[in-house]
Amino acid sequence: MATVFLAGGAGYIGSHTAVELLEAGYEVIAADNFCNSSPESVRRAEQITGKTIRLYDADIRDTRRLAGIFQENRIDAVIHFAGLKAVGESAEKPLLYYRNNIDTTLSLLETMQQFGVKHVIFSSSATVYGSENPIPYTETMRRGVCSNPYGWTKAMTEQILEDAAKADPSLSVVLLRYFNPIGAHPSGMIGEDPCGIPNNLMPYITQVAVGKRECLTVFGNDYPTPDGTCRRDYIHVTDLAKGHVKATDYVLQHTGVEAVNLGTGTPYSVLEIVEAFERVNGVKIAYRFGPRRAGDIPEFYANADKARELLHWTAEKTLDDMCRDAWNWQKQNPNGFRDSE
Numbered sequence: 001m002a003t004v005f006l007a008g009g010a011g012y013i014g015s016h017t018a019v020e021l022l023e024a025g026y027e028v029i030a031a032d033n034f035c036n037s038s039p040e041s042v043r044r045a046e047q048i049t050g051k052t053i054r055l056y057d058a059d060i061r062d063t064r065r066l067a068g069i070f071q072e073n074r075i076d077a078v079i080h081f082a083g084l085k086a087v088g089e090s091a092e093k094p095l096l097y098y099r100n101n102i103d104t105t106l107s108l109l110e111t112m113q114q115f116g117v118k119h120v121i122f123s124s125s126a127t128v129y130g131s132e133n134p135i136p137y138t139e140t141m142r143r144g145v146c147s148n149p150y151g152w153t154k155a156m157t158e159q160i161l162e163d164a165a166k167a168d169p170s171l172s173v174v175l176l177r178y179f180n181p182i183g184a185h186p187s188g189m190i191g192e193d194p195c196g197i198p199n200n201l202m203p204y205i206t207q208v209a210v211g212k213r214e215c216l217t218v219f220g221n222d223y224p225t226p227d228g229t230c231r232r233d234y235i236h237v238t239d240l241a242k243g244h245v246k247a248t249d250y251v252l253q254h255t256g257v258e259a260v261n262l263g264t265g266t267p268y269s270v271l272e273i274v275e276a277f278e279r280v281n282g283v284k285i286a287y288r289f290g291p292r293r294a295g296d297i298p299e300f301y302a303n304a305d306k307a308r309e310l311l312h313w314t315a316e317k318t319l320d321d322m323c324r325d326a327w328n329w330q331k332q333n334p335n336g337f338r339d340s341e
């Protein structure tokens, strides 16, 4: 079976993808500098699957280090998760974001070229559609104007990969545009483990539920949506991880570039998420309404047709599954992976 190299593989999506790849029979190698993760996530992925993952403590920008990893292993495909992802921080520290997220991409592509590795999947984001495109977002739409440097690193990386594939027709690239991944592996052994105050909705809710935060602030209740709060396309991280397995199957068999949305196609509002979390888990979430968050748009969700047709993948889990599994992870690991370090 083919070997897949996960750059940034100790992170939230990387660790869940490692589990699904191993369960599908792929060999998995991972490298991470743990700037936003812990090696414990990879150990837990091994425990869930009963299989081993060769894990390197390495900065993906370091081409010498990467060359060593590619020398030691016969790598068939690369999944590029390695990036900084906090939208607000990217506006405060744009150079840090451009340096990290673009350099990781260039180093990976140069090393792939050096070792003749032709298949790459990139963790892109729905943010590349910008705010002008109509919803639902479809892959045939042009990339839009991003509202922050993080978004631009995703748009730029897509462009870099497209240019690389144009210059080398034997290259095979899948740009996976994630919508809003939430939840955790049903075992509760791996999950989202943000450092400090969570930026994203679901980890904030689970931290309120576990008593680490007092109250959720709902950013805006005067949007032109049914209940006035923003609507997003939330997708269970295990479904998302399975989408990577399908994308790996695909990328190994084709050449050229394909952008593919990974979403459910169904949006939910912030208040619907809070309501579902409370109902499914039998806990109360204290919340108050606050001002809108800069850069938020009222609503977006995926047209998920291309993923179904090209990759033979559709999201299967419900919002209730997402809420149950997010809470199961947080309850069992109130301090994330830090308890095991």
Ligand code: NAD
Binding pocket: 007, 008, 009, 010, 011, 012, 013, 014, 031, 032, 033, 034, 035, 036, 037, 038, 058, 059, 060, 061, 080, 081, 082, 083, 084, 085, 100, 104, 123, 124, 125, 126, 178, 179, 180, 181
């Ligand atoms: P994460 O922070 O949990 O995972 C990213 C991993 O990359 C971390 O383990 C981090 O330590 C590592 N990393 C960062 N820079 C590195 C470097 N220079 N060298 C080595 N390792 C490095 O985030 P995630 O949620 O798992 O996201 C994975 C990818 O998907 C990211 O590129 C992110 O931008 C993208 N994405 C995430 C979301 C989301 O909502 N989680 C949505 C769209 C896109």
Ligand code: UDP
Binding pocket: 087, 180, 199, 200, 201, 202, 204, 216, 217, 218, 219, 220, 229, 230, 231, 232, 270, 293, 296
């Ligand atoms: N949100 C919120 N309070 C929070 C975090 C997020 O009301 O503490 C809202 C946010 O305004 C957005 C939705 O929840 O409408 C999802 O936000 P998240 O940051 O998780 O994803 P993004 O909007 O960046 O895709």
